[in-house]
Amino acid sequence: MKQTVHDAIVIGSGPAGYTAAIYLGRAGYAPLVIAGALTPGGQLMNTTEVENFPGFPKAVLGPDLMNQMREQAEHFGAQIEYDDVVSVDLSGDIKRITTDGGEEYQTRAVVITTGSQYRKLEIPGEREFSGRGVSYCATCDGFFFKNKPIVVVGGGDSAMSDADFLTRFGSSVTLIHRRQGFRASKIMVDRAKANDKISFLLDSVVTRINGDGSGVTSLDVRNTATGQQSNIPANGVFVAIGFTPQTAFFNGQVDLDQDGYILVKGGSTKTSVPGVFAAGDVTDKIYRQAISAAGMGCRAALDAQEYLTSLDNR
Incomplete structure (x- = not known):
């Protein structure tokens, strides 16, 4: 036929x-x-x-x-x-x-x-904990992190929107961005900054995602200006980098x-x-x-x- x-x-x-x-x-x-x-x-x-x-x-x-x-x-x-x-x-x-x-x-x-x-971060721990604390969709997975510390990685509109949305669930939301300035539109940045539950960690990149059998427990972070290393607690990591x-x-x-x-x-x-x-x-x-x-x-x-x-x- x-x-x-x-x-x-x-x-x-x-x-x-x-x-x-x-x-x-x-x-x-x-x-x-x-x-x-x-x-x-x-x-x-x-x-x-x-x-x-x-x-x-x-x-x-x-x-x-x-x-x-x-x-x-x-x-x-x-x-x-x-x-x-x-x-x-x-x-x-x-x-x-x-x-x-x-x-x-x-x-x-x-x-x-x-x-x-x-787009992925391509760092140690990202693939291992994907679906067990690492997510790329705030609206899909935010519910699973009620009253837990959450991190959003990114500096665009999506990152700002995700951070704002995730404050409905997390005990805290930290937005990590590699620079001081943002790609996001002013209205989205202003909205995020006006939300008391969102804190900003700028000039910083996540270098490793740590966890155990229950999922993500913390992140290793490096300051791009000083080189200083730090570790911050987190159970949910939402990647919004493009x-x-x-x-x-x-x-x-x-x-x-x-x-x-x-x-x-x-x-x-x-x-x-x-x-x-x-x-x-x-x-x-x-x-x-x-x-x-x-x-x-x-x-x-x-x-x-x-x-x-x-x-x-x-």
Whole structure:
């Protein structure tokens, strides 16, 4: 039996992927969205209140926002598959996509919205105590550290938001950052500084995570200015130091920058491969906002539509 050739496949989900699917669906292309097996919906599935997405003056829960986007995409004809892409063949007019479940899909256009994954500290103890005190998702795991000392590592918006959220559970929250200044926006820094349960340990890096059979017990910390070593008690360590784009499975078939983010041409979402487009955090390491990802997903869908029209007019 001849295999179906889709007009468009969206690899990934989140604000970029679901928005691309909405636009492609409304244009009549019935896109297939390969949304991921474990975290369909992207990083917002691990976020509590989203206060800066237009249209929600009283904020919206991240999972609720993603579920509404998914339902909207399905309403306009998108098909959602909950699987992970493990390899692709982007050569020629017909692209081939293989999933972890063993399915192979064919498509004329691809929109990549695979986002990024949590960056690790890569220090002794991190891997050993992952899931036993070391976490990368405050909203997922904060509950397990009620009345226990918590440390957040990082200096961006995510770190500030995590620290603020974790004060609901921890006996104390210490934010450790390698510099004096923060990457986070002023409003997020001000909010964290106004919270009496948050203390700051600046010009400092965690060098080792210590623990026993029950989990994490303390951290070894080095002051970057003086070199002084110290040990601080902690049962929960939440790492919020950025992300790594999920592009490894493309195996060099699209051009990437030195950090692994997909390069796009000018103000478009076109990659180095005709018929392949990218949107969201997989290509954006500056803004990294849900609304900018959604806007880029819209642009990717429009670029894909233009490409598909050009194929039909050959």
